[in-house]
Amino acid sequence: MSEKLLQVEQLQTDFTKDKRKIRILHGVNFHINKGEVIGLVGESGCGKSLTSLSIMGLFKGTSGEITGGNIRFNGQDLTSLNVNEMRKMRGKQIAMIFQEPMTSLNPVMKIGEQLMEPIRIHLNLNKKQAKEHAVSMLKKVGIARSDEVINEYPHQLSGGMRQRVMIAMAMSCNPNLLIADEPTTALDVTIQAQILELMKQLQQQENMSILLITHDLGIVAEMCDRVVVMYAGRVVEEADVFDLFEKPKHPYTQGLIGSVPKIGDKRDKLDSIKGNVPDPSDMPIGCKFAPRCTQVMPICLEKEPTSMMLENERLCSCWLYDHERGETHV
């Protein structure tokens, strides 16, 4: 078995609204091996971004806080680090790129300055060295005019270029883990492909791990080694990418895969999942997916299924796979 880089165990994250705590993540479990690309998928609001922000410890300015579980990175529990220790991880060991390349860069600061910030903090380089490093990073992400771009402002660049800059910035300190939260959602299809290609290529060069958050199962199929499916703040299924697409186990995953249109599809209606994601403050008692599940059974309404290990080391939280009903495995 390969070496684990990140291990998220029973992660619980809450927000406080009107003095009431609302739990959004209810014990999220998954891990990322070194050099592995993990896809994190699920409908909007299921807690994908929050999982990544929990790993990064980026709660400043929100009421969010981790209230349970731990996040082990290279064996070290990130939830026990203090502010300064955590800050030294961010941008150095774990870097992140976001969905909005338009707004993720500071509009009043030159690209070069923004790129040099993490380089100077984490790599202890002087200004001149940092600048050289910044230029070389821009070259690395395929920006040809890197000497000029360094003196330009974000509004002078296209969306794709800005996302390249974000990638250059994230990669500049050679992180072990790159978290990409919908990195291409805001881009044109052709640019999307280029950016993904670039990420894949850099990932292989540096033997870095990637946590790729996306809605797009096509991207998952292309980029990822393993997939983690989330629903309502929980991991409902985890499997190797081929196994998952070949034979999705969880009814929710089946619904997700079913809702991707395939070429040559004769059906005139997509098999999308009926109903809506439940409200975090008003969750059903048993399986959170039960109100929308086509295969719901009596037990699903009473007890929440726990994660069960199936063949090929895949995990699934669904009563359908609990053959000795009521007793759970793993």
Place this chain on the structure above:
Amino acid sequence: MFQYILKRIIEMIPLLLVISILSFLFIHMIPGDPARLVAGKDATLEDVNRVSIELGLDQPIWKQYISFMGNLFQGDLGTSLKTGLPVSTMFADRFMPSVYLTLLSMGWAVVIGLIIGTLSAVFKNKWPDHLGMVTAVSGISLPGFWLGLILIQIFSVQLGWFPTGGSEGWKSYVLPSITLGAGIMSMLARFTRSSLLETLKADFIRTGRAKGLKESSVLTKHALRNSLIPVVTIAGLQFGFLLGGSVVVETVFSFPGMGRLLIDSIAFRDYPVIQSALLLFSVEFILVNLIVDILYSTLNPKIQYES
């Protein structure tokens, strides 16, 4: 940039012409005849008419305007009807005190306003925020004359630290500038707070934190500069207003500034003084606006002024 400034200054000329015509018309629409005031209480109708001819007030309005502008272009602002002194001499005495007072008031108001606004935003809903916003609300709601009188009562009458009025020495500027700046400080504090709170929600702030920046660098390098962009506009506008002098503060502190000169001149229908003062205020206002625009473009690289 230089060309842009030159262009803006040239553009001022037609604007000022229009302002001068309009203000000329308005001034002459104020009921009341300065000739009668100059001639004195017991003057006969003939006396008044004689004075009127002497002062050129019997001429049609457009002729008066042309002669005013003609003199203006030769650097002559005319002569005060009331005092008989050249308007430029009167301005010379009044203008600089007003400018100093404005600079002082703006200076402390900007510095303290930014500090309070920033602290309030950073410690949102904690005690520094509450304290800051109580200060700001009081600063806005206290009437200037009341604050002025209270300050005089405490610091001049009781403690004797500062004079009650006049414009001699720096001490006589302290209390008026506190009075004048209080409202502006409060306004700037509130604007800075809301602007900074808005900026702190921006995605690039999260990017800054994700890079591993210290919270203090996130604030100073990324958040503040972006939040200052709207604040500069407000500050510039207030600066322009202040340059016109404040009648209330100048009256309370018997401060010899432009505000009171203008009011006195209006009471006396001292046309040349009013006319020149209004033009001067307009020039100041436009110049301040130009400075604000230039500041704006240095703060916000998206704005490039082309000539």
